[in-house]
Amino acid sequence: MPVNLVVNGEERAVAAPPLTPLADVLRDTFFLTGAKHVCGEGFCGACTVLVDGKPAVSCLTPVGLLEGSEIRTVELLADPSGDLSPLQAAMERHDAVQCGMCFPGILMSLTALFETDAAPSRDTVRTALAGNICRCTGYERIVEAALSVCQPEAAQ
Numbered sequence: 001m002p003v004n005l006v007v008n009g010e011e012r013a014v015a016a017p018p019l020t021p022l023a024d025v026l027r028d029t030f031f032l033t034g035a036k037h038v039c040g041e042g043f044c045g046a047c048t049v050l051v052d053g054k055p056a057v058s059c060l061t062p063v064g065l066l067e068g069s070e071i072r073t074v075e076l077l078a079d080p081s082g083d084l085s086p087l088q089a090a091m092e093r094h095d096a097v098q099c100g101m102c103f104p105g106i107l108m109s110l111t112a113l114f115e116t117d118a119a120p121s122r123d124t125v126r127t128a129l130a131g132n133i134c135r136c137t138g139y140e141r142i143v144e145a146a147l148s149v150c151q152p153e154a155a156q
Helices: 022-029 086-093 103-116 122-128 140-150
Strands: 003-007 010-014 048-051 054-057 070-072
Touching: 022 048, 048 103, 054 103, 086 103, 086 140, 103 122, 103 140, 122 140
Parallel strands: 003 070
Antiparallel strands: 003 010, 048 054, 048 070
């Protein structure tokens, strides 16, 4: 029986076994490769997407539990013309991206944060990133970039 989802604003039906990880469906069925399937254990956060507005590690989220859910991936952040979202542009300005493997998940975790808290503190930003492992940057540039979007004076 197909599972009906809304993926990046588009209604989609998925004919996959119910325990298929959402990450596999996004990548193999819908060709949305932004969410990286890295650890397969929910540890690294590289596969983070938003499920009904909340961050979820898609490598551990069975598609069978998502009937009627709204799924948003990193591909939705830039506008259709290709212009980066303010968060993506801030990450670029602050040179916060190195290898890029973790970044889709980081962007989605921060997007969820900004949707619930328009002006988070530095500690709140760091807490929001707790489920996202980055082995390249050391996080400080990521935090600075995030704060520059919502609190330009705090990022100085």
